[in-house]
Amino acid sequence: MLAPERTALILLAAGRSLRFTHADKLAEPFLDKPLAYHLVTALENIPFLTRIAVVSCTSLDFAARGYRVEENPDPMLGQARSLNHGVAVAREAGAEAVLVALADMPRVTATHVYRMFDAANGADTNVASSDGVQPRPPALFGANLFDDLLALEGDEGARDLIRRGHHVVTSPAELVDVDTREDLEELRKLYGLPTDGK
Template structure:
């Protein structure tokens, strides 16, 4: 295993929210009384990471610093989407981390127990351990230090998909790995967990249903 104390958490929160519409950043949208993009940060507060890094864009108005994060700004995540990964991994390398855990801020249901399972499954100095819903691998994903150079060489819209596919996969409930890309997906998630916003926010299906 790789200890949490030797791992830097990199929270990627600089996405362009292209499929969500003209909202600035979908991460600012309310979900269960707090911004959508804050849930992962709160869920992992008790995990004793070596350091926490949030890579954000000017569109995201969430303040991650009260939750123990060092915030790195990415002013042009649209032109070079892999730049957020590079910024986060470079920070982890400078801190002397043995591994980096890449998590997405638009996956609000990730739990600390699942993160510990990823850490436990890292059984070598060149480990890659990704999450899976039983169908396909995806973030959160853990990369040992041996892969830092590869991650720092990513460019454009190139991601770490090839590394993730070739790595070890830890299966969890598909509901834990829901990511939110569209307003419809956020509304479905609100209804799934009976979020109060599903009843109170204008434009949601349950809000618009006539009462009998």
């Protein structure tokens, strides 16, 4: 059985945010804290073997939140480069699996992540999230898939690998990711907090 204690959390936080007008998207306020800290907070009590944040050009201090911070030396090469780097660090740390999460998905819950572990299949684990239509991160991969993850290239990340895996369905609202300023404004409208503002 795969357990969090033998799993490395890889937080991908090195996106170039080109669709977000070049701002530090992850530091943007949402519900009175930086956008990226919502997922960090949601998963902070899961006893992962290690936590790895792969970053580029963000002002956020993930180290203060218990993460080993790894700078992506080549963010222009796409999301796969961040994933390659995170998996290599996780393998060095002795991880038997990796949970790959995106820092711009602020509504993911620990409950959903534990459901993913319930669906795990040891070293062959390939479990992704789904809104019932489209599979996406967070995704959980066992050690037998590390070589596949390390071989990925470009901006597609592990999309093809995720499509072939087992999918744990949750609410579409939980799997919202913030790519554009409009996406963030839509989330803010749902809560209507005046402190999230301009």
